[in-house]
Amino acid sequence: IKQKYSLNQIANKLKLSESVVSVQIESLIKFYPDTDIKSLVPHEKINMIKKTLEKGITNIKSIRESLNERVSYGEIRIVKAKLKIN
Numbered sequence: 001i002k003q004k005y006s007l008n009q010i011a012n013k014l015k016l017s018e019s020v021v022s023v024q025i026e027s028l029i030k031f032y033p034d035t036d037i038k039s040l041v042p043h044e045k046i047n048m049i050k051k052t053l054e055k056g057i058t059n060i061k062s063i064r065e066s067l068n069e070r071v072s073y074g075e076i077r078i079v080k081a082k083l084k085i086n
């Protein structure tokens with residue numbers, strides 16, 4: 001994360017799925033809330049997820065569906081953790 005790798009790059013380097021890596025990053029964000037997620041999730045997607053959350057949609061699957069599956073579950077999980085929304 002400190003080296004500004006994307007979620008996909010981290011997953012590839014660790015030979016893990018993006019979902020597994022995103023769960024680990026979600027935990028890191030809880031302990032280190034100042035973690036910068038801009039390299040993990042593109043700014044445009046962060047904004048899309050934020051707007052959906054502001055509408056009161058907080059379920060990961062519902063968020064993904066409302067955004068026509070343009071964001072991954074991992075990206076949603078990371079943004080929610082950063083915004084401290086369970």
